[in-house]
Amino acid sequence: MHLFGEEEVQRMEILAIQEPEVYGFGDAGSLMTTYSQALGGNFHVLLRPTLVGDGEDGKPRVCFYVNKKIDPKTWSVKHHSRDLSTLTVRTALGAMDIHNVYVPSKVGVALADRARVSAAIRESLTVLRAALHRGHLGRQVVVGDFNLHHPLWPTCRQARLQDADADELIGISGDHGLELLTERGMVTYDGNVFGHDVESTIDLTWASTALAERIVRCDAQRRWLFAADHLPVLTELDLRWDAAPIRELKNWKETDWDTWGTSVAQTAWPKNINTQPDVDAAVQYFLDALNDASQGTVPIIKLCQRSKPGYTADLKPLRQQVNQARRWARSGGPADVERFRRIRHELGRETHIENASRRRQKTFRASGDCPSGRGREERHNQRTRRHCKPTASSIPPLLARQKY
Structure with missing residues (x-):
């Protein structure tokens, strides 16, 4: 999890993961990766839909994470197999394809299973060739864990092995x-x-010539992950993508109702509504009048990919204190670190309370209950009648004669 805790990783546009950890999730028995929790909900999780009943052989071995700051209307994903997924993203150069590949490894495979693994390797490469053939010509990137050795990518100090299937990969490229x-x-x-101890080059990145000319860097980031044998590879291209639009919502809770009511009262409503077209026109006029009255009287809330539902205006000062304490904790002493942890815990607690209040209000609106004192008293009486055993004084006379 150290990889996803890095601030640089949190700012990445696209993450391509091989061999993700997947677990059972949901009543339907579907699978989901828990990495999304470490990423703070800032990424769309693109995992091949799979059921638990499919077993280990059905689990996906590739996964994409797309940052929510990219406009979701500009990308799509296609899962070709458990070992290959393609993400298509619209950029300034046009649509480009990113192929995320996993090729099974032969290391540690028993002699009886080598034929099966070899067939799986050839199948992965065949699916890759077909996906490249259907992709956008001249705008394709291939990343993945290939588990193939060839003298083209290692150096003399590494094991200069050559797998027969590596020639097929070179032919595809x-x-x-x-x-x-x-x-x-x-x-x-x-x-x-x-x-x-083995050092090798088996995680490879390929790109079309037009995209290779826009390469900024492609190097391993050992500092991001120390607990795993595979090192994260950072590939940066000089490309532009469409940012996710900022949504605007009306904050009706902070409405200036006096001004709003005055504006509505001054509206000249239509008369002589006799036909169906007259009704339709009157309804549209009514909606336009309400919308005009809200201009300037109802505050606007702007929602972006970094917006959090629990961060209300009351929590903004506490949020600022947390950010300040975080800066002090990075270069301060134990007291600064402890203060940061305490304030962050308080912010999380207050946010949890705010979210719980929002959920209760939503439940009230859905059930038709009123969150007033009278409504709470009525619900308390209902729970009491439901959980308490009936007594002689509480049983209606007609039922009191029956045996319980």
Whole structure:
């Protein structure tokens, strides 16, 4: 989870993950990755729909996370298989495809299972070739954990092995005009295999020539993740995308009702409504009048991808204190760190209370109850009658004669 706790990762536009952790979720027995919790809800989770009943062989091994600051109308995803998903994003150059690939590894596979794994590798590469063929020509990126060795990408100090399937991968890249962005010898795997420390280059990034010319950097970020053998790879391209639009909502709770009522009262309402067209015109006139009266009397709330439903105006000063305490805690002593933790806990508690209040109000509106003292008393009486055993004084006379 250290990777998703990094502030730089939180600001990334797109995250492509291989071998995500997926767990059972929901009454329908669907699967979901828990990484979305660490990302603070700032990303759309694009995981191949899978049921728990499909077993381990059905779990997806690739996953996309798309930052909510990108306009959701400008991207779409297609899950070709459990080992390949394609994200199509509209940019200033036009639509581009990002293929997220996982190729099974042969390391540690029993002799009896090698034929099955080899077939799975060939299937993954075949699906990749088909996805590239259907993609946007000249605007494609391929990232993934290929688990294939070839002298083209390691250096002399690494194991210079060559897998037969690596030639197929090189053929696919050549047929579709892809260039290898991964620098030769860049360590993307640093782990222990059969008791030996191994460094290799098996996580690769390919791109079409038009996109390769816009490469800013493509390098491994060891500082982001220390607990895993695969190192995160940061690929940055000089591209522009459409930002998510800011939604505007009317804050009716803060309405100046006196001014609003005066504006509505001064409206000249239509008369002589006799036909169906007259009714339709009158209703539209009524709606326009209410909308005109709200101009200047109802405050506007702007919602962006960073907006939080629990952060009300009352919590804004506390939010500012948390941000200030966080800055002090980064370079301060233990007392500053403890103060930051205490204030952050208080903000979380107050936000939880605010969200609970919002949920109660929503429940009141849905059930038709009134959150007044009289309404609370009536609900209390209902709960008492439901949970208490009937007594002789509370049983109607007609039922008191019956046996319980």
